[in-house]
Amino acid sequence: MNAFFRKRARPRLVGQGGDRLPGGPVSPGDRRQLPGPEERARPVAVGHARLRFMCLVLATLFAVVSWRLVDIMILAPETARGTANAAMARQMAEEPVRKRSDIVDRNGLVLATDLPTVNLFADTRGIPRPEIERAIAALPALFPELDPEKLRRDLYSQRAFVYIRHHLTPFEQKRVNDLGIPGLEFETAEKRVYPGGRALSHVVGTTNLDNRGSSGLENYFDRWLTTSDEPLVLSIDLRVQHITHRVLSESVKHFRAQGGSALVLDVATGEVMAMVSLPDFEPERNGSPADKERFNRATLGVYEMGSVFKVVNTAMALESGIPLGSYFDASAPLRIGGHSISDYKGKNRPLSIPEIMMYSSNIGSARMASRVGTTYQREFLRNLGLLEPVRIELPERGTPLVPNPWREISTLTVAFGHGLSITPLHLASAVSAVINGGVFIPPTLLKVQDRQAVQGTRVISERNSVIMRALMRLVVEAGSGKSAAVNGYYVGGKTGTADKQVGRGYARNSVLASFVAGFPMTAPRYVVLFTLDDPQPVQGTWGYRTAGWNAAPSTGRLIAEIAPLLGVAPSYFSPSGFFDESLIQEVGLKTLEPEGGPAR
Incomplete structure (x- = not known):
């Protein structure tokens, strides 16, 4: 380290004798000579020239870059962005577009x-x-x-x-x-x-x-x-869907209705086999979601469904413990809080539960609900999914309009389908649970791969489910649903004609006509719900617009066409073996005999 920091000696000029030459001319015999002034100045000049050249190059590059930045950011921003957009567009045109699955x-x-x-x-x-x-x-x-x-x-x-x-x-x-x-x-x-x-x-x-x-x-x-x-x-069957669409379209046109909806559900799996809402639209044309044609009446529209709701009310009464043979006074209108509940073509006498269903008595239904009570009624409807948004794989899902507060008058009017607004899919799913053995299964638009794995929630007993099948069959045999009968398929159902809501009141001459059906009622496989928005009296309906004259026969036509496609074979044997004999007598189905005789 000391040697490194030691002051280095200047080189010595040595002569022949080894003496130091402090100055003067150098002799020719010297081994080393000092450079001249010109030689010492040449490297410095070269370095200065190189430095000036590099500065010039850097200044030129800086000027070019600065000018380009000014051009892009100040002088022509729109042109620059346009060029970038065009390049991006060409790239998009060359790149493959991600396809959607079928x-x-x-x-x-x-x-x-x-x-x-x-x-x-x-x-x-x-x-x-x-x-x-x-x-x-x-x-x-x-x-x-x-x-x-x-x-x-x-x-x-x-x-x-x-x-x-x-x-x-x-x-x-x-x-x-x-x-x-x-x-x-x-x-x-x-x-x-x-x-x-x-x-x-x-x-x-x-x-x-x-x-x-x-x-x-x-x-x-x-x-x-x-x-x-x-x-x-x-879950949709395209064949059934097209038939349903055609029958509903023909009915809307024939009865001059504003629109309508139709549903076909598998009662064992909740699968929606067909779902149609009219008016409809061409799906390949873009439009506003607010367009009335794009409104899905089957899952988004909420309506007071009317007397079809009596299927749910009657099942509730039976499940609460009211005996099937019970009678309820329907001899006079029921008055409560300034309101009057009356029957359309009432019998003006006490009615049994089967008669309340068959004659569609509002008074009898309200009295049944009153005996059950508000608390039980709300819980029963909640178990059927009727108080929450409909469960289906669609963004267009309607939320029920539930009475709030739920007073005694609400309990009575809900019994016959007023005061509670639900979607048609709500009702179809609830009726499926009533007749499939008593198990509520949420509806689905996806195909069920394993039918045995389908899980549901029990809402009524199997016996009460069988009773409800018999009661719905009675409506078609002897009540307002006669026009829905289909030879060989033992259709059961319920009509409903509800005055349409207008603001806080009801329209005087506008109705929603519905018919809900199950078939075959001996061993139900499918539920069909058919609704017509404000059908008009036409030739052959004798001035009537109620569901028995339009929705019921339309449902019968639909079942007659789709049943063979769904693999439901007609039966021409007495179904009495499917019902307990005492039940047949109690309900009044004394003549459950083959429909129409032998097959032709």
Whole structure:
């Protein structure tokens, strides 16, 4: 370390004799010579030149970068962004679009799928002015839905990316190409198509311009459909759906109704085999969710269902312990708190429970509910899911309008379907539980793979479920549901005609007509609910608009067509073996004999 810090000696000039030469000329014999002044100055000059050159280069680069930043950020920001947008658009056009999974019915028939297509857009900066005018004239001729004024504003906007039209067919793309207008370009896309058409519009739903779910199952399962490679398998049977749609459409037209809904449910699994709401819409056309055609009456609309609700009320009374042979006074209107409850074509005498169902007595139903009490009534309805939003795989789900506070008058009016507003699907699910052995099973639009694994909640006993089947059969045999009878299928059901609510009151001449049915009542497999919104009297109904003249016969037509497709074979043997003999006598089904004789 000392040697390192020691002052280094200056080099010595040594002569021949070894003496130090402090100055003067150097002799030719010296081994080392000192450089001259010019030689000492040359390296310094070279270094200065190199430094000046590097500074010039750096200054030039800095000036170029600075000018480019000023150009991008200040002088031409719109142009720069437009260029970036155009580049992004070209990248989008080249990248494959993520497809949605198919939606299929329970038999594998396609209900929704993707097809490759293209979107038309414009880089307006690249379209010469004369070509813009030609495009404004030509494109609306190819696509009449285009607004010429909006197209003019877009094409003169000098933007790098302007959508003109989505989802062109190959023929449409060729016609645009044949125009030869620079700046018109295409990007790859996927279009959702619906082979099931309008019949399934409320169930399957729709997608928006970005191919994302906007309603129905497309919306509810949007994430699953965009991440799964497997099809979404529904409980819907496309054959049954189309028949249901046709029968409902014909009934709405024939009875000049404002609309309607129809449901077919499997009582053992809760599977929805068909669901139709009218009016409907074309699913491949985008529209506002507020459009009345897009309103799903079966799951979103809540209504006072009227006398069809007596199926639930009667089951509640039996389950509370009231004997089937009990009588309730229906000889005069029931008055409470300034209100009067009366019967339509009343019998003006005490009625048994079977007679209350058969004659659809409001007074008798209200008296049964009064005996049961408000607390029991609310708990029973809650167990059937009637006091909470309907449980189904759709975003369009209605919430019941429940009496609040629930007074004594509410208990009485709810008994015959007024004062509580629910969706048709609520009612169909509740009736399924009443006749399937007494087990409530939430409805589903997905196919049940293992029927044995279906779990439910018991709401009434098996015996009371059998009694309710017999009572509903009695309504079709001898009550207001005669027109719903189908030869060989032992249909049971209940009519309902409710005055429509208008504000806080009821319309004088507007009704909701409904019929709920199960078949075959000897061993129920399906429930059908048919509703018509404000049907009108027509030829053959003798001025009536009640459900027995419209919804009931429509339900019978529907059952006659779908039963064979659902594998329900007709039976022409007496069903008395399915009912206890004492029950048959007590209910009054003394003639449960073969319907219509032998098969023809």
